[in-house]
Amino acid sequence: MTITDEPIEYLDVQEGSGSGAESQREVRPQVSKGRYYVSKDAAAFLKGHVSTIFIPTAYVLVFVTSVPLNLLALVTFSHRVRPKKPAAIYMMNLACADLLFSLVLPFRIAYHFSGNDWRFGDGFCRLVTAAFYCNMYCSVLLVTAISVDRLLAVAYPTDSLMYRTPRSAWAACTTSWLLSSAGVLPLLLSQQTMHISDLSITTCHDVLDVRTLRSYYVYFFPVYSALFFFVPFLVSTVCYFRIIRVLRAVGDHAKRNRALLMAITVFVVFAACFTPANIILMMHSVQAAKGIVHGDSSYIAYLLAMCAGSTSCSLDPLLYYFGSSRCHKAALDFLSGRSRRSRMGETEKTQSTTSSKLDTFKSNASSQYSKLMA
Template identity: 55%
Template sequence: MFPLAFALLVLSLSQSSAHSENGSLLLPRTLSGRFVLVTDEPIDLSVLSDDDDDNGSGSETDQKLFKKHDQHDRLQRRLVVSEEAKEFLQGHLATTFIPTVYVLVFIISVPLNLLAVVMFVHRIRPRKPAVIYMLNLACADLLFGLLLPFKIAYHYNGNNWIYGSFMCRVVTAAFHCNMYCSVLLVMCISVDRFLAVVYPMNSLTWRSPHTAAVVCAAMWLLSLGGVCPLLTSEQTLYLSDLGITTCHDVQDVETLQSYYLYFFPIYSSVFFFVPLVFTTVCYVRIVQALAAANLENRSKKTRAIVMTVVVLLVFVVCFAPTNIILMIHYVQISHASSDGSYQAYLLSVCIGSLSCCLDPLLYYYGSSQCQKQVAALLRCSPLAPAGSSMDTRSTRTSGSSSRSCKMEGVYSGQYNKLVA
């Protein structure tokens, strides 16, 4: 899937050439447009001039002024976009491929994350910091997946939004909020695991359930604050040439060059590139610590290192193309470039949504003990009391250490310090 995604991105960028008509009426940039004054009837330009004949009679002047106002009343503001944008909005990539991927993501991610939330809420005791972080990550991925039906209907309907301006703002803001909240929570998990592995004793006072809950609340508030501009600004625009109302995909070029030209690069830097630095540094240090550790079971050590690298690669592959292309996209806007970068951006967002399917597999269901709890949950066995384990025999023999599911995910239950 990933090689196919990158091939499609390269193909989209390579085929993006600027098209324009009628001079300044069409702007060959991203999916942007300019409002122009148009009329369905011929206009007598002579009556629109202000050079009225001062020596004319009063009746002639009144008739001229009346005709002038009549011509102005027939003028309408119409949004005009490039031919490249029209082709993309009507093409199979936007109306077939992207929504089909979203359908698959919805079908897979929603049950996986919903089951993870149920497990974390009802079965996992005690609530350790790693469990709190992963519960919030599952909630963010679940909410992201529940928003996909709006996107699916929008794209399958020819990129025509039929749910109103307010719902477009809400869905757009919530879509970005949950996507970037997942990025922030993955960063928090990486920092928590870094402290548990590299500084297991010194971090005991920092890694508490209360601290984890406060950090997660801060990440949610930060994500909500970041999308407030999307929630308060108009996101729907009607394209009369295509007969559709777009949601966020087309913006007035003046808005793009003034408002979003600064908003999205700053937004992407704060919510992705800064977390990327922290996440990369933490996982590199974890790999170094694992490689230097003297463990008797070398297969467990190798598996832990491999899983750590896989988690980092998934994070980079799912989110890096989206944000890098977004930065390129707005650089192109400032230099009046083509629409191809936004097409590649929408495709990368679509591919990046696969993280909602991969997160549960990498973070929640990697542990064999958690797999046993999932099997017990699916068999509808009675829920264990809070603070107890599903296996009463192991509870009697191993005490409190076996009463919690060791949700170290990345290390597949092999490196217990990650949930210490």
């Protein structure tokens, strides 16, 4: 029997009897050469349609939508939005994190479509797994920073000017990148691939040693999830509730309703994308620490929740970048090939035309006045 958790655990079966070749294989230090077994439910999942068709198809949809949107957002905020205010700096970093997350997805897509058989080596599996979690939780930290920045701008517009500077925004973004990178170091330093002989596949992060999971990952996953999601989520919740309370007191109903709708939508998307996966992960870790045995169906729910969380890469550009009229105009200008110089030329031309019409009107008025005086 195996005890499954997040990720699926396995048992290394050491048989006392067997051929000499098998005995030599069992004493080798490379664990990938041993015989590993997973439960029937885990095997059915690894070869089933959910993990080999539905999940990679969802990732394909996320990839084809998020990459162009985040590229457009990144170009817009890096070249078209001037000056670089704190909000633009946060959103530019968020676009970069979402874009890097999306660029990792093709390897996950190929892995799932090939029947959960990883063919790129253990080192690259570690790198892809670490990048997958790093960019996702970096996005969480950046969204939290944006919520704090918006609270300061809405509730304390004057008093927060000395804190809401480009330097402080870059410092917050750098801290988010460093923290998320340091958090995935254990994934880089531990083996992530396991060869399942019965299924003739090599998994990547989906199957872990039950002994390693109980002694190491049972503490890593809850601490990681608490620091990089639950604490930021609590901060974001407080900020957005405070923002909503302040906006409800605004006199301009049109602007108030639009800002309220945007704040509520951003918070709901943030909660819906990241909360389910982290709650499942936390529950699994607590149950594993207590020695509670549970089925592999929970891991299926975890992977589906991770798919739901990945959709934030496609939703973030629509909510954060193109939600404002200024960014929307800059993006349209970029798509239509118009430069700032051409827009300035059009503005000067419009002003010149207006000035010419005003001079003509003054000249005509003066002529009519002269005729009246005569």
